[in-house]
Amino acid sequence: xxxxxxxxxxxxxxxxxxxxxxxxxxxxxxxxxxxxxxxxxxxxxxxxxxxxxxxxxxxxxxxxxxxxxxxxxxxxxxxxxxxxxxxxxxxxxxxxxxxxxxxxxxxxxxxxxxxxxxxxxxxxxxxxxxxxxxxxxxxxxxxxxxxxxxxxxxxxxxxxxxxxxxxxxxxxxxxxxx
Numbered sequence: 440x441x442x443x444x445x446x447x448x449x450x451x452x453x454x455x456x457x458x459x460x461x462x463x464x465x466x467x468x469x470x471x472x473x474x475x476x477x478x479x480x481x482x483x484x485x486x487x488x489x490x491x492x493x494x495x496x497x498x499x500x501x502x503x504x505x506x507x508x509x510x511x512x513x514x515x516x517x518x519x520x521x522x523x524x525x526x527x528x529x530x531x532x533x534x535x536x537x538x539x540x541x542x543x544x545x546x547x548x549x550x551x552x553x554x555x556x557x558x559x560x561x562x563x564x565x566x567x568x569x570x571x572x573x574x575x576x577x578x579x580x581x582x583x584x585x586x587x588x589x590x591x592x593x594x595x596x597x598x599x600x601x602x603x604x605x606x607x608x609x610x611x612x613x614x615x616x617x
Contacts, residue, residue, distance in 0.1 A: 453494040463504040532562045539579045567608040580608030
C-alpha cells in the first residue's frame with residue numbers, strides 16, 4: 440500500500456482511508472470477486488497484498504472498490520496518453536501571399552514552393568491581397584488563384600475554393616491522398 444497516493448493529483452480517485460462508505464463491493468486486482476464486504480475488511484485485504492483500495496464507482500449501491508497498485512495504474516495511464524500523443528499527426532498550414540499584379544515568373548516561383556510544401560504533407564493557403572482600387576474588381580484576385588490552381592491541381596486537392604474574406608481572396612489546398 441502506498442500512502443503517497445491517498446488522493447491522486449487528478450482529485451478524482453478516492454483511495455484507502457479516504458473511502459467513507461461502510462460497505463463496498465470489492466474486486467481484486469486479478470478480477471476475483473470478494474462480494475459485498477466492509478470497507479475495513481477490503482482495506483485489510485489490500486494491505487496484505489501491499490496494494491491500494493481504490494473506489495471506482497462511487498455512485499453505485501453499494502460503491503465498487505478495486506484492489507490494485509494505484510501507482511502502477513497511474514504510470515500505465517500516463518504511458519498510454521503519451522503514446523497516443525506520439526501517434527497524433529500535426530498538420531501545418533503554409534501560407535503564400537500573392538498580389539493581383541503578380542508576374543508569371545513570380546507565380547511559378549510561388550507554385551514551386553507550394554509543390555514542395557504539399558510533397559512534405561503540409562496544407563497550403565494562397566492569399567491574394569487586394570489593395571486600394573483593386574477592391575473595386577475583386578474578380579482579379581480570383582483569376583490569380585484560378586491560374587495557380589491550374590498549375591498545382593496534379594499534386595493537390597482543393598479544400599476551400601477561392602473565396603473573398605475582407606481584403607483577401609483565399610484558397611486552401613491539401614496534398615493528394617496516395
